[in-house]
Amino acid sequence: MNIKDKENKITISANEINKYLYCNYQWYYEKTYGQPTLRKLNKEFLQSLGIQHQNNDEENFAKGKNYHNKFIRSSIKKGVVNFIILVIIIVILYLFIYFGIFL
Numbered sequence: 001m002n003i004k005d006k007e008n009k010i011t012i013s014a015n016e017i018n019k020y021l022y023c024n025y026q027w028y029y030e031k032t033y034g035q036p037t038l039r040k041l042n043k044e045f046l047q048s049l050g051i052q053h054q055n056n057d058e059e060n061f062a063k064g065k066n067y068h069n070k071f072i073r074s075s076i077k078k079g080v081v082n083f084i085i086l087v088i089i090i091v092i093l094y095l096f097i098y099f100g101i102f103l
Contacts (some may be wrong), residue, residue, distance in 0.1 A: 023068070
């Protein structure tokens with residue numbers, strides 16, 4: 001990683017911030033284990049499943065893009081559901097106040 005300790009100053013590069021914002025899981029595992037170790041573990045895992053390891057960057061990019069798109073869609077759905085619940089609660093409270101019904 002690009003964290004440097006010079007005279008008790010810690011510098012974090014823009015590239016590292018970008019990696020974290022893109023996928024904090026990827027950033028964490030890369031920071032903890034390093035890319036060579038992760039590649040080795042991935043290759044061993046695929047071999048244990050009987051899958052031939054292929055270094056296909058385009059396919060990996062497409063898989064990562066699909067994962068993040070699914071995550072974004074699910075986040076949006078959760079936000080919409082939460083908003084609808086909030087509106088329902090506000091309407092119920094308004095009706096209680098309007099009709100003078102207190103709990």
